[in-house]
Amino acid sequence: MRRLPLVLLTTALLVAACTVPQQRTDETLGKVAATPQEIDAVFERYATVRDTAARLLSPNPLSIIQTEAVLDIETGSFEMAQRLAASDPERDDPIDVQRTYTPRFGSYPLWFVAVVRDEGREVTRVQVFERAAAADPWLLIATPETVLDAELPDLRERDGAVVRVAADDDAGTGVSAQQAADDYAALLADPEAEVATTFAEDGFVEQVRAAAEQNRALEGVGFEQTWEAQEVRHAVRTSDGGTLAFVDLSRSDTYDVPDDVTVTWPEDSPQRAFIPEGLSTTGTLLYRHQVLMLIPVGDEPPRVIGQFGGVVGAEGF
Amino acid sequence: MRGLGWFLAALGALLLTVGVSAAVVLGPDSRFTTGPHPVDTSGTVVLTQPGVIGWRGLQVDVLVEVPADKPVFVGLGNSVDVTDYVAETQRLEVTSFQRPWDITTETVDGRPGLPGAPTALDWWIAGSAGLGGASISVTLPDETTSLAVVAVGATNLSGLEVTLAYGPRGGFAASLGVALLGAGVLLAGVVVLRGGAVTAGDEDDDLEVVEEIVYVVVDEHGVEREISAAEAEALGLVEDAEGDDEPVGTQAAPARMLDDDPERASRGGSDDGSLDGVLPDEPTPGPVDDPAPSVAPTSSVTTAPLVEEDVVYVVVDEDGVEREISTAELADYDLEEYELVDEDEESPR
Numbered sequence: 001m002r003r004l005p006l007v008l009l010t011t012a013l014l015v016a017a018c019t020v021p022q023q024r025t026d027e028t029l030g031k032v033a034a035t036p037q038e039i040d041a042v043f044e045r046y047a048t049v050r051d052t053a054a055r056l057l058s059p060n061p062l063s064i065i066q067t068e069a070v071l072d073i074e075t076g077s078f079e080m081a082q083r084l085a086a087s088d089p090e091r092d093d094p095i096d097v098q099r100t101y102t103p104r105f106g107s108y109p110l111w112f113v114a115v116v117r118d119e120g121r122e123v124t125r126v127q128v129f130e131r132a133a134a135a136d137p138w139l140l141i142a143t144p145e146t147v148l149d150a151e152l153p154d155l156r157e158r159d160g161a162v163v164r165v166a167a168d169d170d171a172g173t174g175v176s177a178q179q180a181a182d183d184y185a186a187l188l189a190d191p192e193a194e195v196a197t198t199f200a201e202d203g204f205v206e207q208v209r210a211a212a213e214q215n216r217a218l219e220g221v222g223f224e225q226t227w228e229a230q231e232v233r234h235a236v237r238t239s240d241g242g243t244l245a246f247v248d249l250s251r252s253d254t255y256d257v258p259d260d261v262t263v264t265w266p267e268d269s270p271q272r273a274f275i276p277e278g279l280s281t282t283g284t285l286l287y288r289h290q291v292l293m294l295i296p297v298g299d300e301p302p303r304v305i306g307q308f309g310g311v312v313g314a315e316g317f
Numbered sequence: 318m319r320g321l322g323w324f325l326a327a328l329g330a331l332l333l334t335v336g337v338s339a340a341v342v343l344g345p346d347s348r349f350t351t352g353p354h355p356v357d358t359s360g361t362v363v364l365t366q367p368g369v370i371g372w373r374g375l376q377v378d379v380l381v382e383v384p385a386d387k388p389v390f391v392g393l394g395n396s397v398d399v400t401d402y403v404a405e406t407q408r409l410e411v412t413s414f415q416r417p418w419d420i421t422t423e424t425v426d427g428r429p430g431l432p433g434a435p436t437a438l439d440w441w442i443a444g445s446a447g448l449g450g451a452s453i454s455v456t457l458p459d460e461t462t463s464l465a466v467v468a469v470g471a472t473n474l475s476g477l478e479v480t481l482a483y484g485p486r487g488g489f490a491a492s493l494g495v496a497l498l499g500a501g502v503l504l505a506g507v508v509v510l511r512g513g514a515v516t517a518g519d520e521d522d523d524l525e526v527v528e529e530i531v532y533v534v535v536d537e538h539g540v541e542r543e544i545s546a547a548e549a550e551a552l553g554l555v556e557d558a559e560g561d562d563e564p565v566g567t568q569a570a571p572a573r574m575l576d577d578d579p580e581r582a583s584r585g586g587s588d589d590g591s592l593d594g595v596l597p598d599e600p601t602p603g604p605v606d607d608p609a610p611s612v613a614p615t616s617s618v619t620t621a622p623l624v625e626e627d628v629v630y631v632v633v634d635e636d637g638v639e640r641e642i643s644t645a646e647l648a649d650y651d652l653e654e655y656e657l658v659d660e661d662e663e664s665p666r
Contacts, residue, residue, distance in 0.1 A: 021375035021457070021485050027368040029461055031395045038439065108401045134401040134440065135433035 032161050033102045033110040033131075034138070042129055042138040043097055043114075057082050066140035067130075069248050069288040072312035080273035094119070101236065104161035108133050111141070111234060113162065115152060126152065126292055126306055128234050128246055142234060142246045144292040144306035147203060152305070153294060154239040165243045167232040173295045177245035180295055180302045181229035185249055189227040200303035204291065215253065221263060222256030241297035249309075251287035254316075255279050274314040286313040322509035329503025336496025340489055347488035351417040352480030353382060356466075359475045361429060362408035364465040367396035369414050373459040376486040381466050382450040384476040388469035390435040391451045392444030399463040402438070406431050418481065435467045456486055 034042070046065045053061040059078035062071055101113040111130040118125060128142040146152065156163045167178040175183075175197050183195035188208055199205075215223040230248035238244055257263050257279050264278035265271040271285055289309030295302040343349070356363055381391045394402075407427040414420050436446050442462065443455035446469055468474045485491065532549040533541050544552075630642050 021372050024371050024373050024459065024461075027371065027461055029367055029397050029400075031397045031460065041439070105397065107397060133432065134398045135431070135438065 029106045033112045073310040076311045080270045083273045101162035103164045144290045144308045146306040150305035156237040156239045163237040165235040172241040172297045177232045177235040181247040185227040185229040198301045200301045202304045204307045224254045243295040245293045249289040254284045270311045283316045288312045326506030329499045332499025340492035343488045348482040348484040350482040353478035356477045358409040361468040365411040375457045378454045378482040380452040380480040382478045386449040387472040390446040390467040392441040396461045396463040398440040
């Protein structure tokens with residue numbers, strides 16, 4: 001009984017202390033990229049604009065929700081649909097946001113990762129939304145589709161924020177994301193290239209090489225393909241210490257066509273949208289590809305578990 | 318116990334003083350208010366540098382006023398957002414702030430305009446725009462924040478005045494609560510101290526029982542009255558009023574100590590000292606309309622009524638039937654032999 005007053009007093013003071021303003025000791029700049037409510041708003045806006053673009057069959061509205069390679073690729077896709085007067089009803093299918101990962105930042109740009117499921121196309125995408133500056137909107141900047149047998153790794157989180165990895169950080173993996181991206185681009189350009197990184201076989205490489213062989217087999221047509229990795233800006237740490245990197249690749253296919261030859265593409269191909277009449281001289285088709293590269297911890301080779309890409313332009317014809 | 322009492326009393330007094338003082342200083346709106354203070358700038362942005370706002374949980378009200386009904390915006394945001402927003406803009410940065418209003422500022426060169434309207438941004442923790450003035454009321458979050466005052470449109474912030482109010486949310490009520498808590502603790506301390514005077518030295522915190530003998534008599538009307546020990550002794554109800562704690566009645570019937578029955582004790586008072594004996598275990602009913610006292614104390618003070626011992630005569634007739642007879646009838650019988658039978662025995666009388 002004699003302890004009761006002390007217990008009551010202590011409880012009252014503790015409760016009161018919780019509401020008393022306190023001086024902050026941590027003055028470092030930082031914020032989680034986006035709150036769940038902000039992410040919901042981003043996806044709501046994204047869905048609305050995409051729906052508008054699909055109904056108009058015009059890529060113009062897309063520039064307010066996506067940028068860079070994604071915008072280029074999607075613009076090419078829309079232009080092809082526009083040229084073919086084909087609707088793309090699958091774009092109206094709702095997407096299911098399955099999981100989001102938000103890193104912490106001390107300065108702009110901010111970005112976050114979202115795993116979404118497109119039930120219409122039965123694909124899973126790992127998307128990156130970025131806000132380049134405080135006065136800019138959130139824009140979709142990467143959206144690779146995972147391959148069917150790919151399992152997305154769990155990501156490491158600290159204090160409620162996913163852990164980012166610098167492009168040149170090779171701690172635990174033996175190879176940095178940037179180095180892996182550069183080596184992957186080199187191998188795409190030349191299977192015999194000597195690179196420091198050994199990659200696991202993946203369907204994307206096989207598909208690209210097969211297409212290149214077909215082009216090289218065109219009689220009398222010179223063909224050259226180059227690849228270049230862009231600066232890796234988005235990479236996160238997996239829970240086992242590996243790295244999940246979003247790699248942007250530029251590709252150019254150059255055709256040297258003799259005078260009496262015309263190279264054409266199938267009617268419903270995206271290339272046809274850019275070169276309707278076909279190539280009769282020298283020309284280059286520009287591609288952008290985004291690959292989702294998993295760089296495991298230890299000695300396991302990096303592998304690509306997702307890809308998204310397409311024609312973004314043509315020149316010289 | 319006395320140590321605890323003093324501790325509680327001191328703590329209570331301290332809390333009471335602090336609570337009352339805080340309530341008086343904060344006032345019913347729980348705010349310290351300062352301003353309006355002029356801010357000398359002709360630019361479009363005034364903001365606090367990261368770290369200048371070093372509190373969390375503090376309720377802050379900011380009122381900014383500009384002349385000529387110029388459009389103005391005031392907002393609080395995470396410093397990551399605010400500093401990036403104004404990074405390319407000429408601005409006045411508040412580099413330090415001391416209460417109640419002592420600021421140092423620094424002018425940073427840049428473009429005259431901002432990359433976008435402040436009202437179009439979604440990351441403000443609190444923000445408000447108005448013509449000639451705007452205000453926000455916000456509880457400072459646990460993150461590094463900056464306060465920004467922005468001229469909206471093609472205007473500037475010349476003539477800017479800032480009024481600031483800050484304090485803990487619900488501080489006045491909390492202060493009163495602390496004061497009440499202090500009063501309660503203080504009172505508890507006093508109670509403990511006073512209780513300690515009676516029970517000092519009792520480590521088990523049990524109250525010491527002080528026995529007090531109360532003599533109560535019931536008169537012939539059944540009214541209980543309390544009498545003093547001297548009166549009881551004068552009536553012969555006490556054998557030794559000084560030396561024996563046990564009350565002694567005129568009969569063997571036990572007298573009841575009423576120190577644990579105040580209701581009964583209160584009913585036992587008597588002005589004339591008329592006594593009828595010590596209170597028996599059961600109340601004695603009697604008339605209430607005749608207050609005339611009686612001084613015949615013997616009959617009603619016994620639990621076993623004092624009666625003349627009566628003899629019952631039983632005869633057995635020629636038929637062997639037992640029959641009770643009175644003393645008067647006894648003479649009619651020629652009792653040559655008789656048998657005395659004790660009533661405690663089981664045999665018939």
